[in-house]
Every structure is written in structure tokens, then in C-alpha cells.
Amino acid sequence: AQKVTQAQTEISVVEKEDVTLDCVYETRDTTYYLFWYKQPPSGELVFLIRRNSFDEQNEISGRYSWNFQKSTSSFNFTITASQVVDSAVYFCALSEPTGANNLFFGTGTRLTVIP
Amino acid sequence: KAGVTQTPRYLIKTRGQQVTLSCSPISGHRSVSWYQQTPGQGLQFLFEYFSETQRNKGNFPGRFSGRQFSNSRSEMNVSTLELGDSALYLCASSSLAGPLNEQFFGPGTRLTVL
Numbered sequence: 001a002q003k004v005t006q007a008q009t010e011i012s013v014v015e016k017e018d019v020t021l022d023c024v025y026e027t028r029d030t031t032y033y034l035f036w037y038k039q040p041p042s043g044e045l046v047f048l049i050r051r052n053s054f055d056e057q058n059e060i061s062g063r064y065s066w067n068f069q070k071s072t073s074s075f076n077f078t079i080t081a082s083q084v085v086d087s088a089v090y091f092c093a094l095s096e097p098t099g100a101n102n103l104f105f106g107t108g109t110r111l112t113v114i115p
Numbered sequence: 116k117a118g119v120t121q122t123p124r125y126l127i128k129t130r131g132q133q134v135t136l137s138c139s140p141i142s143g144h145r146s147v148s149w150y151q152q153t154p155g156q157g158l159q160f161l162f163e164y165f166s167e168t169q170r171n172k173g174n175f176p177g178r179f180s181g182r183q184f185s186n187s188r189s190e191m192n193v194s195t196l197e198l199g200d201s202a203l204y205l206c207a208s209s210s211l212a213g214p215l216n217e218q219f220f221g222p223g224t225r226l227t228v229l
Contacts, residue, residue, distance in 0.1 A: 037220075043205075043223045043225075044220055044221065044223070045205065045207070046220075047217050047218065050217065102160045102171050102173070104160070105150075105159075106157070107157045108158075
């Protein structure tokens with residue numbers, strides 16, 4: 001069965017600090033997809049990244065970067081030089097390879113960036 | 116393009132009542148998924164509709180049902196409401212079914228059951 005664990009419930013950092021959000025997943029499938037979503041106070045989930053299980057390249061997008069390691073079943077997310085606008089709840093999610101849009105979400109990490 | 120819209124945004128019901136929530140996907144999107152978000156259980160998948168057919172269903176009781184219309188708009192219904200049904204219900208749309216297609220989420224409907 002699929003499972004996503006985000007051990008960090010809440011994190012507070014001071015603006016401009018770097019912060020890493022951890023995500024560990026479990027699945028028996030060899031093909032799967034991993035996602036990160038951001039949920040600001042408005043409640044709408046915002047897509048950040050999708051990665052398939054065959055692509056272990058790290059990715060950088062501006063101040064965001066992702067480190068995917070199949071050997072440790074982890075898909076960690078780093079924000080460099082954090083800003084107050086980064087304050088939100090961040091969710092890691094895992095998708096079945098069956099062609100359905102069924103996302104298994106972690107419990108989320110609430111990030112607070114203090115000015 | 117307009118985003119995913121959900122109506123109503125807030126709803127208060129009492130135990131035993133039933134409720135219908137509506138979701139209008141992004142124009143051209145044919146897949147609509149529903150999720151329930153609660154503090155205790157987090158985000159959980161309810162069901163997905165594609166071209167008016169339910170493709171996948173999460174582990175929820177039969178009181179939770181849904182449908183999709185020919186214009187891709189979707190409704191979900193919860194009958195015999197329980198206190199534990201209080202949650203934020205999120206709808207997501209994508210152009211096609213499958214994880215390769217990015218899901219765009221709406222702002223949600225916050226349901227409070229008294």
C-alpha cells in the first residue's frame with residue numbers, strides 16, 4: 001500500500017534562511033509519481049513539481065530544489081533564501097501508476113517564515 | 116483561463132441532513148477528482164470522474180457519492196451527515212486522467228456539520 005510520511009509537522013525559519021522539508025514514501029510499485037503541493041492560507045493546493053520514479057535527477061526551479069533518492073525512498077524539498085510568501089503548508093504526495101488521478105498525500109508540513 | 120471553481124465556499128448543515136457540493140473544472144478538462152481534508156485524517160481521495168464515468172474511488176462509505184455531467188461539471192453528495200464529515204472538500208481537474216496530467220485544485224468548500 002502507498003504511504004507518504006512527512007515527519008516535520010511545523011517548521012519556523014527566519015527570512016532568508018534555507019529550509020528543507022522531508023518526505024519519505026512507501027510503495028510496492030516500480031513505477032510511480034511523486035508530487036509536492038503548496039497550500040497557502042486561501043486553501044487552494046498549488047502544484048509545485050511532479051517526478052516519476054525513473055527520473056532521479058535533482059531539479060532546481062528558482063529558489064526551489066528537489067532531491068529524489070530512490071535508495072532511501074525520499075523526495076525532499078529545499079527552499080533557498082526563504083521569504084515570508086513561502087509561509088504555507090506543504091504536502092508531498094504519491095500517485096499510483098494505474099492511470100488514475102488518485103494522490104496519496106502526506107500529513108503536510110506547516111512552514112512559517114518570520115520576517 | 117478561469118480556474119477550478121467550487122460552490123458554495125462555505126456550508127453549515129446539521130447531522131442527518133444531506134449536502135451537494137459543486138465543482139466546475141477548467142474549460143476543456145475532462146477529469147475531476149474530489150478530496151476530503153480534515154485535521155485528523157489529512158487529505159484523502161474520495162473519487163475521480165472522467166467523461167461522466169467514475170474511474171476510481173477511495174475508501175469512503177456509500178454515503179459519499181458523486182457524478183459528472185456532460186459538460187464535465189461534477190457534484191458530490193453526502194447523505195445522512197455526521198459530525199466527522201466536517202471538512203474542507205477540494206476538487207481538482209485535469210485535462211486527462213492519469214498522473215502525467217497536472218491536477219489543478221479549486222479553493223474548496225468548507226463544510227461544517229453541527
